[in-house]
Amino acid sequence: EPEVTQTPSHQVTQMGQEVILRCVPISNHLYFYWYRQILGQKVEFLVSFYNNEISEKSEIFDDQFSVERPDGSNFTLKIRSTKLEDSAMYFCASSEFLAGGKETQYFGPGTRLLVL
Amino acid sequence: DQQVKQNSPSLSVQEGRISILNCDYTNSMFDYFLWYKKYPAEGPTFLISISSIKDKNEDGRFTVFLNKSAKHLSLHIVPSQPGDSAVYFCAARPLGGKLIFGQGTELSVKP
Numbered sequence: 001e002p003e004v005t006q007t008p009s010h011q012v013t014q015m016g017q018e019v020i021l022r023c024v025p026i027s028n029h030l031y032f033y034w035y036r037q038i039l040g041q042k043v044e045f046l047v048s049f050y051n052n053e054i055s056e057k058s059e060i061f062d063d064q065f066s067v068e069r070p071d072g073s074n075f076t077l078k079i080r081s082t083k084l085e086d087s088a089m090y091f092c093a094s095s096e097f098l099a100g101g102k103e104t105q106y107f108g109p110g111t112r113l114l115v116l
Numbered sequence: 117d118q119q120v121k122q123n124s125p126s127l128s129v130q131e132g133r134i135s136i137l138n139c140d141y142t143n144s145m146f147d148y149f150l151w152y153k154k155y156p157a158e159g160p161t162f163l164i165s166i167s168s169i170k171d172k173n174e175d176g177r178f179t180v181f182l183n184k185s186a187k188h189l190s191l192h193i194v195p196s197q198p199g200d201s202a203v204y205f206c207a208a209r210p211l212g213g214k215l216i217f218g219q220g221t222e223l224s225v226k227p
Contacts (some may be wrong), residue, residue, distance in 0.1 A: 004159075031213055043160065043205065045214040056214055091159050098213055103148060105215060107159035 002026045004108035006092050012114045013082055021077045021111045023092030032075045033093040033105060034067065036060075043091065049075065082115045089113075119143050120208050122218035131227050135193040139206035139218050142187060146208040150215070151180060151191045154203045163204075164191070196225045 005024045013019050025032050034046040047057040049067050066078045075094075079086055089110045096102040121140045129135045137151075147168045152160035166173040166180045166189075173180050179192045189206055203222045207215040 006159075033213065033215075035215075042219050043207075043215075043217040045216070048213040050213075056212060058214075095213070103209070104150065104162055104165055105213075106162055107152070109159045110157075112157070 002028075004092055004094055004106055006090075006108035006111050008111060009109065010112045010114075012116065015084055015115055016081050019079050019082055019113060021079075021090050021092075021113070023075045023077075023108055024073050025075055025092065025094030026096075026106060027073070029094035029096050029106075031055075031095045031098060031105075032067075032069070033095075034077045035091045035093060035107075036088040037091070037110075038085075038088045046077075079113075082113075084115050087113060087115045120206060120216050120218040122204075122206060122221050124221050125219070126222045126224070128224045128226060129196045131198055131225055132195045135191075135196045135200065135223055135225065137191040137193075137204050137206075137221050137223065139189040139191075140187060141189065141208050143208070143210060143216075144184075144187070145210050146216075147211055148209040149180070149182060149189050150207045150209070151178075152205045152207060153200075154205060154220070160205060193223075196223075198225050198227050201225050 007022045032049040037043045047061045048055040064080045068076050091110045092108040093105040095105045150165040151163045154160045164175050164178045181190045203220045205220045206218045
């Protein structure tokens, strides 16, 4: 069964450093998402992406964050200058459409980011 | 952001019995609801969903009920199995793509 994959599974970085989290969505999906979960808190929406553009972003997704689909398969989340509070589990998700019974979002296994 | 709430942080059920997980929401514009199951250090796994135009959806041992007037959603698992032990998240979607998650309920099914 097709699945969303994410790399790396764990990333440790120093505060102020840039990190890039990578995702390979399910191949026929058109809508891509990033969410995060800080330890002990809810899963929170960060950004959605369709047709090479951001469709929606949350307040969390400030100028330090960017997303890109550099080729036909990868979807990346970049944090330019990491802060301690960026430590979280980051999940990528994808869906085929937004409606019509094909709107379910399927999640990857996550990248655990630790900022020291 | 308290638009989606799961008021029970944990639930313990005997194997073979019914597990009922509850979820309340405040936004009447939500058009789609989903339940995900999550194990530690893994991503949420999709279980079952329901559109706002329906009041019930069933898939094997899993049934989701939607009561729009009460803004309440529930997931029934019958019969419960030890392998069902995990954290269950309900999520709701306003028009558009993003999902808004509840806090999760940790289900423990005891043999």
